[in-house]
Amino acid sequence: MANEMKLFSVTNERPLALKIAENLGVPLCEVELQKFSDGEVKINVEESIRGTNCYVIQSMNSNVNERLMELLIMIDALKRASAHTITVIMPYYGYSRQDRKARSREPITAKLLANLIQRAGATRLISVDLHAAQIQGFFNIPIDHLSALPLLSARLIEEYGNEENLVIVAPDHSGVVRARRVADKLHAPIAILNRKPRPNEREITSIIGEVEGKLAIVVDDIIDTGYRATTSAEKLLEAGAREVVTCATHAVLAGDAAERLAASPISKIFVTDSIDVVGAKKIDKMEVITIGPALARAISGVQENRSLHPLF
Incomplete structure (x- = not known):
C-alpha cells in the first residue's frame, strides 16, 4: 500500500x-x-x-x-x-x-x-x-x-495553425532545439537570430533563415528583463516579418519588463504560470497557460x- x-x-x-x-x-x-x-x-x-x-x-x-x-x-x-x-x-x-x-x-x-x-x-x-x-x-x-512546449505548441496551433507564411524563431543559437520542437508541431521552418553571447545582449548581428512577409513566432524558455524579446521583435520586423509573436515557459518579468513588453511591437505573448503572473505584470497582450x-x-x-x- x-x-x-x-x-x-x-x-x-x-x-x-x-x-x-x-x-x-x-x-x-x-x-x-x-x-x-x-x-x-x-x-x-x-x-x-x-x-x-x-x-x-x-x-x-x-x-x-x-x-x-x-x-x-x-x-x-x-x-x-x-x-x-x-x-x-x-x-x-x-x-x-x-x-x-x-x-x-x-x-x-x-x-x-x-x-x-x-x-x-x-x-x-x-x-x-x-x-x-x-x-x-x-x-x-x-x-x-x-x-511545457507541448502545451504552448497546442495553443499556437489553435491560434495560428491555418497560417501559411509561418516561421519559428530561436532567439539565439542555444535555443535552436527548443524552436525545432515547436516548429515540428506546427510544420513550419525555423530561423535563428545570430546574437552576441552575453546576458541580455541587445545587439543581433544577423538572421539565419527567411522571415520576410511571415508571421514570426519567437520561442524562448525565459522572459526576464524583456530586452531579448523586444530586440528580437524589432530585428525581425526590420527584416520584413509582418508580425511577431513571442512564447516562453517562464515569465520572470524582472524590474520594468512588463512595461517594456507592453510598449514593444510584439503582438501577442504566450507564457505559462510556472511563475505567478499577477498585478501589473499581466499585460493585455499576454496570455497565461496553466501547467x-x-x-x-x-x-x-x-x-x-x-x-x-x-x-x-
Missing part, C-alpha cells in the same frame, strides 16, 4: 499550488510561515506527516533567494518530522542560467543549488523546461524534467509509481 500523499506550498502566493491541489483532489496542508524583523524565516507544519510522501510546491519566483531559503527550511522541517519521501516541485529552477563556467573564477551556481536541495533532505525533484538540460546531472536524486494539470499528473504518477514518459 502506498504511503499517504501530503501536498504543501510554503509561500502565501500560491495560485499554481491551488490549481495542482484542485486537479489532484488533495487539499494543501497548513503551514505556519513566520518572518522575523531581520528577514529570518520560521516554518511549522501544522499536522503529523510521519511516514507520508510529501510534495512541496515552490517555484523560484519573485525574490529567488527568499524562496530558496523558505524551501530549504521547509525540507528540513519535513525531514525532522519523519516524512517518508520529500519531492520538490520547482517549475522554475532558479539560478539555472549559471550552469557552467563561462569565464575564469565564476561559480556554477545551478550546481550549488542542487547540492543545497539534496543536503537539506529532498528525495526527488520535478521541474519544467530547465534552461540547460544538463542540470539534471547536477543531482544524485531522481529528476523528472517536464516540458497545473500537467504537474498534478506528474505528482500522481510519482505517488502511484507510474511512468511519466508522456509528460516529457
